[in-house]
Amino acid sequence: MPQPLAYLEETASQTAGPYLHIGMYPSVAGLNLRTQEKPNVLASAATEGEHIRVEGTVIDGAGAPLRDVLIEIWQANAHGRYNHPADTQDKPLDESFRGWGRAVADFETGLWWIETIKPGRVPGRHGHKAMAPHLNLWIVARGINIGLHTRMYFADEVAANAEDPVLRLIEHGERRKTLIAQRATRDGEVVYRFDIHLQGDDETVFFDV
Numbered sequence: 001m002p003q004p005l006a007y008l009e010e011t012a013s014q015t016a017g018p019y020l021h022i023g024m025y026p027s028v029a030g031l032n033l034r035t036q037e038k039p040n041v042l043a044s045a046a047t048e049g050e051h052i053r054v055e056g057t058v059i060d061g062a063g064a065p066l067r068d069v070l071i072e073i074w075q076a077n078a079h080g081r082y083n084h085p086a087d088t089q090d091k092p093l094d095e096s097f098r099g100w101g102r103a104v105a106d107f108e109t110g111l112w113w114i115e116t117i118k119p120g121r122v123p124g125r126h127g128h129k130a131m132a133p134h135l136n137l138w139i140v141a142r143g144i145n146i147g148l149h150t151r152m153y154f155a156d157e158v159a160a161n162a163e164d165p166v167l168r169l170i171e172h173g174e175r176r177k178t179l180i181a182q183r184a185t186r187d188g189e190v191v192y193r194f195d196i197h198l199q200g201d202d203e204t205v206f207f208d209v
Contacts, residue, residue, distance in 0.1 A: 028104045039101045039102035039103070040101055040102060040103040040104070040112075040113060040114045040115065041101070041114070041115045042073065042075075042097065042098065042099065042100070042101040042114060042115065042116040042117075043096075043097055043115060043116050043117045044096050044097075046096040047077075047078075047094060047096045047097045047117055048077070048078045048079075048092075048094050048096075048097070048117070049077065049078025049094075049097075049117035049118055049119075049120075050078070050117060050118040050190065051115070051116075051117055051189075051190070052115075052116060052117065052118050052189075052190045052191070052192060053113060053114070053115055053116075053189055053190065053191045053192070054113065054114050054116065054135070054152070054181065054191075054192045054194060055111060055112065055113035055114075055191060055192075055193060055194070056111070056112060056113075056181075056193055056194040056195040056196060057105070057109075057110045057111055057112070057195050057196070058071075058105065058110065058112070058139060058141065058195075058196045058198065059195060059196065059197045059198065059200075060143075060198050060199065061198060061199030061200055063200070065105075065109070065110030065111075066105060066110055066141050066142075066198075067105055067106065067108065067109070067110045068105065068107070068141050068142050069104070069105040069110070069112060069139060069140070069141040070102060070103070070104050070105075070139075070140050070141065071102065071103045071104075071105075071112055071137055071138065071139050071140075072100070072101070072102050072137070072138040073100065073101045073102070073103065073114055073116070073135055073136070073137060074099065074100050074135075074136040074138075075099050075100075075116065075119045075134070075135045075136060076099065076119040076120055076122045076133075077092075077093070077094045077097050077099060077117070077119065077120065078094065078097075078117050078118065078119065078120050079091045079092045079094070079120050080119065080120030080121045080122045080130075081093055081120075081122075082099055082122070083097065083098055083099040083100070084099075089123070091120075097117065101114055101116070116135075118133060118154065119133045119134065119135070120133060121133055121160060124165045124166075125165075128165040129163050129164075129165055130160075131164050131165060131166060132153055132154070132157050132160035132161045132163075132164040133153070133154055133157055133160065134151045134152060134153045134154075134164075134166075135151065135152040136149070136151055137149070137150050137151065137152060137196075139196060144198075148198075148206045149206060149207045149208075149209040150179065150196065150204055150205060150206050150207060151166065151179055151207070152179060152180075152181050152192075152194045153167065153179050153180050153181065154180070154181055154183065154192065155180050155181060155182050155183055155192075156183050161176075161180070167179065170205055175205055176205070178197065178202060178203065178204045178205050179204070179205055181193060181194035182194075
């Protein structure tokens with residue numbers, strides 16, 4: 001019987017990256033490329049709707065903020081329509097709002113933020129009730145080999161959240177709270193705080209998309 005080759009040891013593994021900031025948001029990495037772009041600013045002064053700031057941190061299982069996170073955002077406009085050919089609703093399409101962006105965490109604090117507008121309600125799938133206003137988020141970072149999908153809802157949309165078909169799929173009410181951003185006002189600006197917990201008792205609900 002052949003004997004195992006003891007001298008062939010398992011190769012050490014390493015997580016993907018670190019290349020996210022260079023490939024997806026080069027100016028943050030200090031590269032003089034596309035420096036005029038601001039992917040985390042989704043709305044212009046002409047964009048319809050309530051202008052808001054969304055900010056937070058991504059927290060690991062040890063309770064520490066990750067400082068190399070990139071988050072992609074996809075959302076509807078203030079009328080509840082996506083800027084995508086597949087959305088054929090008879091609703092206004094705001095040409096000044098692309099509805100997509102990227103935010104990178106600050107290398108020192110781990111804080112990420114976006115400037116956008118509060119989205120309108122969009123239809124649920126397969127004829128379900130309209131979904132509550134929400135942002136779709138995709139999170140990638142060192143140590144996350146497959147991007148994580150989640151959503152952010154708004155604390156001041158109590159009635160809409162209560163009937164949202166996706167939130168209702170989450171069996172335990174306490175877990176739904178991990179998808180709710182809290183509203184505050186700072187220097188006259190509406191700010192929603194949304195921290196994402198990767199593990200632990202407060203782990204954010206992630207979706208298998």
